[in-house]
Amino acid sequence: MPSDSTVNPTVFGPIGVFDSGFGGLSVLNDIRKRLPAYDYIYLGDNARAPYGSRSFEMVYQFTLQAVRELFSRGCPLVILACNTASAKALRSIQQRDLPTSDDPTRRVLGVIRPTVESIAGTSKTNHIGILATPGTIASRSYDIEISHLHPHFVTTGHACPLWVHLIENGVADTPGAAYFIKTDIEQLLAADPDIDTVILGCTHYPLIIDKIRQYMPANIQLISQGDIVAESLADYLQRHPEMTRRLSYNPSGSGQVEYLTTEKSEKFDSLASLFVGHDVKSRSISL
Ligand code: DGL
Numbered sequence: 156m157p158s159d160s161t162v163n164p165t166v167f168g169p170i171g172v173f174d175s176g177f178g179g180l181s182v183l184n185d186i187r188k189r190l191p192a193y194d195y196i197y198l199g200d201n202a203r204a205p206y207g208s209r210s211f212e213m214v215y216q217f218t219l220q221a222v223r224e225l226f227s228r229g230c231p232l233v234i235l236a237c238n239t240a241s242a243k244a245l246r247s248i249q250q251r252d253l254p255t256s257d258d259p260t261r262r263v264l265g266v267i268r269p270t271v272e273s274i275a276g277t278s279k280t281n282h283i284g285i286l287a288t289p290g291t292i293a294s295r296s297y298d299i300e301i302s303h304l305h306p307h308f309v310t311t312g313h314a315c316p317l318w319v320h321l322i323e324n325g326v327a328d329t330p331g332a333a334y335f336i337k338t339d340i341e342q343l344l345a346a347d348p349d350i351d352t353v354i355l356g357c358t359h360y361p362l363i364i365d366k367i368r369q370y371m372p373a374n375i376q377l378i379s380q381g382d383i384v385a386e387s388l389a390d391y392l393q394r395h396p397e398m399t400r401r402l403s404y405n406p407s408g409s410g411q412v413e414y415l416t417t418e419k420s421e422k423f424d425s426l427a428s429l430f431v432g433h434d435v436k437s438r439s440i441s442l
Pocket of ligand 1: 176178204206207208237240288291356357358359
C-alpha cells in the first residue's frame with residue numbers, strides 16, 4: 156500500500172469515490188451529473204467484495220487501505236460511496252486515522268448521514284423500512300441516526316445477504332435472483348405493514364432498481380442515494396471553499412474519471428460499462 160507521505164498537498168487533486176465493488180458507480184453517476192467539472196478516481200475493491208458479511212475490523216482495515224490508496228493518488232477528499240464502509244469504518248477514520256495522518260486537512264465523507272437528513276417529510280405513516288447489507292443492518296447505523304434526527308419515525312431494517320453477490324456476479328437479472336429480491340422485500344413489509352418509505356441503504360441496489368420496483372408495492376416510496384449524496388457533496392463544497400480550492404476543476408465543464416479495481420480490469424470493465432451506460436477502461440491495482 157502506498158504511504159501517505161507520497162501526497163503533495165499543493166497539487167490539485169481529484170475527488171476519490173470508493174465502494175467495495177460496483178455499487179459506488181450508482182453514486183458516481185449522480186455526482187458527475189451534479190458536479191461534472193471535477194475530476195474523479197473511482198476505486199472498487201471488487202476482488203474482496205462483498206463487505207456486507209465481513210467483520211467490523213475487516214471492513215475497517217479494507218476501507219482504510221482504500222482511503223490511503225486514494226490519498227496517495229492525490230485525492231484531498233474521499234467519498235465512501237458504501238453504506239457498509241460508512242457504518243463500520245467512517246467514524247474511526249475521521250476521528251482516529253485522519254487527525255494523525257501526515258495531512259489531517261484531507262476529508263472522508265460517508266453516505267448514511269446525508270441519506271437520513273434527506274428523509275425529513277417523506278413518510279405519511281412515519282414508518283420507514285431499510286434494505287441493506289447484513290453489516291449495515293447489524294450496525295443499526297440507520298436506526299440510530301434516524302432516531303436522533305427524526306425521533307417520530309419508526310424504523311425496520313431488513314438484511315439482504317445475497318443482493319450484492321448477485322450484482323457483483325452479473326446475475327441479478329436471472330429468475331433465481333428475482334426470487335431473492337421478491338422474498339426480501341416481502342419479509343421487510345411483513346415485519347411492518349405500515350411502512351410507506353423504503354431506504355435503499357446499499358449503493359449497489361440502485362443498479363437493480365427496476366427489479367426492486369417490480370416487487371415493491373406502487374404506494375411505497377423508494378429512497379435511492381445517488382442524487383442525495385450528490386446534492387450533499389455540492390452543498391459541502393459550497394460551505395468549504397478551502398477544500399474546493401484543492402480539487403482539480405475543468406472550466407470547460409467536463410472532468411475526467413479514472414477507474415481502479417482490485418479485480419481483473421476486463422471483468423470490471425464489462426459490468427461497469429453496463430452500469431454506467433458507456434465504455435469503462437479500468438486499471439487493476441492491489442491494496
Ligand atoms: N455498496 C455497498 C454498500 O453500500 C455494498 C457492501 C458490500 O460489499 O456488501 O453497503
